[in-house]
Amino acid sequence: MMNSRGIAWVMFAALLSPQLCAAQGSTYRVTAVQDGGTIKGSVQWQGPLPHLVASQINKDAQICDPDGQKQRDLERLVVGANKGVANTVVYLKDIKQGKALDLPAPRQFLNQRSCRYEPHILLVPLQGDLQVNSSDPTLHTVHMSGAADYNLPFPFKDQVSRRSMNREGLVDIRCNAGHVWMNAEMMVVRHPYYAVTDGDGNFEMTQIPAGDYEIVAWHEGWKVVGESALYDVMTQLRVKRPVFSAPVNWSKHVRVPAHDTVEVTFTLSERTTQVASAE
Secondary structure (H helix, E strand, C coil): CCCHHHHHHHHHHHHCCHHHHHHCCCCCEECCCCCEEEEEEEEEEECCCCCCCEEECCCCHHHHCCCCCCEEECCCCCECCCCEECCCEEEEECCCEECCCCCCHHHHEEEEECCEEECCEEEEECCCEEEEEECCCCCEEEEEEECCCEEEEECCCCCEEEEECCCCEEEEEEECCCCCCCEEEEEEECCCCEEECCCCCEEEEEEEECEEEEEEEEECCCCEEEEEEEEECCCCEEEEEEEECCCEEEEEEEEECCCCEEEEEEEEECCCCCCEEEC
């Protein structure tokens, strides 16, 4: 078990990864993209899959565990049958101009269903709104830390709330109402060249101005390295939530051709977490 100083460092590193900090203060200008190209790619797992710790469902079992599994995958590492890694955020670092900000609408809507967050990874534009809904007839609290700092109670089913995201960066989302396994990550971004890998590990970015860029892949940490104790003033509960290892980041150079497609493959493994390859 980690001491308090170790836990604090892991949480700080997870919230303030270098790539995200570097984006702070950058500017982006919307222009017509006449010579746009496309980046297609995937994130692939290499080697044997690690043992992933599950969390015991010890509250609201009728709502949170309708299938009687008695435990819940923390969803921090999702690898498909073809070894594709889902829920990896891929983006262009420090791009200055391009198409208008048109992030996928489902990534800007967080639902609480059967005591899990859907989707697990969110993308919200800077100065845009995150909409939060609860499909569960039990109390949840959506606690955000990092680039946003909110603690939103959801005592009623179908309750909806909106909050503006006014600071760029990473937001960690947890439930403070005793459902300690509930976790999600949100990136608040200022340009549209972000993608989240699908269940097969694939991603695509379109209408990119031709040129040279640094492409970054970010994946949340999946190892449980400790616990943090937190007292929630809304529910008057003291909860112990898992603390995860720091995120993994890759970055590499990519040249986007006009009216054509370049393919990029990132490789992630338990043994080597800083490997990237391109085709």
